[in-house]
Every structure is written in C-alpha cells, then in structure tokens.
Amino acid sequence: AQKVTQAQTEISVVEKEDVTLDCVYETRDTTYYLFWYKQPPSGELVFLIRRNSFDEQNEISGRYSWNFQKSTSSFNFTITASQVVDSAVYFCALSELLYNTDKLIFGTGTRLQVFP
Amino acid sequence: KAGVTQTPRYLIKTRGQQVTLSCSPISGHRSVSWYQQTPGQGLQFLFEYFSETQRNKGNFPGRFSGRQFSNSRSEMNVSTLELGDSALYLCASSREGQGGTEAFFGQGTRLTVV
Numbered sequence: 001a002q003k004v005t006q007a008q009t010e011i012s013v014v015e016k017e018d019v020t021l022d023c024v025y026e027t028r029d030t031t032y033y034l035f036w037y038k039q040p041p042s043g044e045l046v047f048l049i050r051r052n053s054f055d056e057q058n059e060i061s062g063r064y065s066w067n068f069q070k071s072t073s074s075f076n077f078t079i080t081a082s083q084v085v086d087s088a089v090y091f092c093a094l095s096e097l098l099y100n101t102d103k104l105i106f107g108t109g110t111r112l113q114v115f116p
Numbered sequence: 117k118a119g120v121t122q123t124p125r126y127l128i129k130t131r132g133q134q135v136t137l138s139c140s141p142i143s144g145h146r147s148v149s150w151y152q153q154t155p156g157q158g159l160q161f162l163f164e165y166f167s168e169t170q171r172n173k174g175n176f177p178g179r180f181s182g183r184q185f186s187n188s189r190s191e192m193n194v195s196t197l198e199l200g201d202s203a204l205y206l207c208a209s210s211r212e213g214q215g216g217t218e219a220f221f222g223q224g225t226r227l228t229v230v
Contacts, residue, residue: 032216033215033216035218037221042223043204043206043223043224043226044119044120044206044221044222044223044224045206045208045221046221047218047219047220047221050216050218052216091159095215095216095217096215097214097215097216100171100214100215101164101171101172101215102147102149102164102166102208102210102214102215102216102217102219103149103161103164103172103174104149104151104159104161104208104219105161106151106158106159107158108158109158109159
C-alpha cells in the first residue's frame with residue numbers, strides 16, 4: 001500500500017535554529033517520485049522539490065536541503081537558519097508512475113512555527 | 117504567467133444544497149486534479165482529469181463529480197451537501213500528466229456547510 005508518514009505534527013523553533021522535518025514513505029513500485037510542498041496561511045500548496053526514485057543524491061537549495069535514503073524509505077527536509085517566514089505547514093507526498101497518473105499521496109503534514 | 121485560479125474563494129451552503137467549484141489551470145497545462153483538505157482527514161485525492169477524461173478517482177461517494185472542458189478548465193460538483201463536506205478544496209494543474217509531474221496548486225475554495 002502506498003503511504004506517507006510525517007510523524008511530527010508540530011515543531012516550534014526559535015529563529016536561526018536548524019530544523020529537520022521527517023518523511024517516511026511506503027510503496028510497492030520501484031519507480032516513483034517524492035515531493036515536498038509548503039502551505040502558508042493563504043492556503044495554496046507551494047512546490048519545493050521533486051525527487052525520483054533513481055536519484056538518491058542529496059540536494060541543497062539555499063537554506064533548504066533534502067536527504068533521500070531508499071534504504072530507510074525516508075525523504076527528510078532540513079531548513080538551516082530558520083526564519084519567521086518559514087512558518088507554514090509542510091507536506092511530503094508520493095507519486096507512483098505505474099498507473100500514469102499525477103495523483104499525489106500526501107502525508108498529514110508538519111506545522112512549523114518559527115518564533116523571533 | 118498566471119497561476120491556478122479557483123473560484124469562488126469562499127462559499128457557505130446549507131445542507132442538502134449542491135455546489136459547483138471552478139478551476140482554471142495554468143495555460144498549457146492539460147492535467148487537473150482536485151483534493152479535499154480537512155483537519156481530520158488531511159489532504160485526500162478526489163479525481164484527476166486529463167484531456168477532458170477522468171483518469172483517476174479517489175474514494176469519495178458519487179455525490180462528488182467533476183468534469184474538464186476543452187480549454188482544460190475544470191469544475192467539480194458536490195450534490196446533497198453534508199456537514200462533513202466542509203473543507204478546503206484544492207485544485208492542481210500539471211503540464212504533461214504523465215505521473216511524477218510537478219503540480220501547481222490554486223489557493224483553494226473554502227466550503228462551509230451549515
């Protein structure tokens with residue numbers, strides 16, 4: 001069964017702290033994509049990153065970095081030197097290619113609050 | 117480049133009524149998906165349309181339906197509204213619809229059923 005688990009419901013940090021958001025996934029497929037989305041209070045989901053199952057290289061984009069480990073079925077997201085503007089709900093999602101669909105399976109999200 | 121536009125942004129309906137929500141995808145995008153977001157169930161997939169055809173459907177009752185027009189705009193309809201249908205309904209569009217494609221989301225329609 002396809003499933004995405006974000007065990008951290010809510011995380012609170014003080015500005016400039018580093019924070020890691022965990023994501024664990026389950027899939028039977030060998031070919032799949034993983035995503036991270038950010039949902040600010042305005043409601044829309046903002047795309048952050050996509051990673052396919054064949055590319056286990058970690059990625060860094062400014063203060064954001066992602067660690068993909070197939071061995072542990074995890075795709076964790078780290079924000080370095082967090083800022084108040086990072087406060088949002090973050091979702092990890094899985095897309096399987098087997099059925100040629102754009103359907104996303106989302107985790108339950110992690111609410112990040114960054115205090116000044 | 118305009119993003120995904122959903123209308124209306126807010127809606128209040130009475131139990132038993134029906135409602136139609138609209139989504140205009142990014143120009144050139146042919147795939148449109150709909151999601152329901154509630155505090156209890158999180159983000160759940162409703163359905164997906166590609167080139168006017170429903171390609172995938174989530175586990176929702178038949179009261180939830182949708183369609184896509186030739187210009188890729190999409191509508192979803194909920195009939196005989198129930199209190200539990202109160203949610204944020206999000207529409208997402210993507211270019212190719214081949215799976216694993218980056219999806220762009222609208223700001224959603226917040227539906228309240230009273």
